[in-house]
Amino acid sequence: MVKKLALIASKGTLDWAYPPFILASTAAALDYEVHIFFTFYGLTLLKKDISDLKVSPLGNPGMPMPVPMPNLVQMIPGMESMATMMMKKKIADKGVASIEDLRTACLESGVKLIACQMTVDLFDFKPEDFIEGIEFGGAATFFEFAGESDVNLFI
């Protein structure tokens, strides 16, 4: 019997893009059937161009910084871009996969990517904004698969 993994991806920052794609691609490698339901900011991860994903240190005291930096400093324009640049450099230096690579791995291994139709409408996204091969659906669509899954995670 094939095991099943159902994920909800609700965040659209560079750092939070990792957990759903890492877990989904790995589960697929372990022969799981995998569905990811992308909702709210998570929808960003299905756009054709995801090279502009960012990470923000603002309001995130858990983020390791080279020097201690109060929120007031992190508010300065350009700080977010700088933090993103530093994170991307670290990612490359440490041999961590890019989000594009992980998403491609998911698609190649048959992970089903579902865009939340309500959020698409809410944010005025167009179907052509997204990569090909995805599906559109609502909460009931998610539960059809989640209800018979072995693992369900909200990210």
Next chain:
Amino acid sequence: MDFDKELDARGLNCPLPILRCKKGLAEIENGQVLKVMTTDPGAVKDFQAFCKQTGHELLSMEQSENETVFHIRKRAA
């Protein structure tokens, strides 16, 4: 140890070694052996877990200072 295909996953971090290994196994015949070289310290546990869950046989695991080399026999079906 004899092998049918070699995979260099050195310098790659989780989950890439496992994803490459999965791809490598897809490219060999059932019963053949894949050799995988890794430097990710997490690979030691991950490759054991991968084999346990997928049914491929972990024939050997040789750890040296910075590297771990795995030999994996592809499952029968």
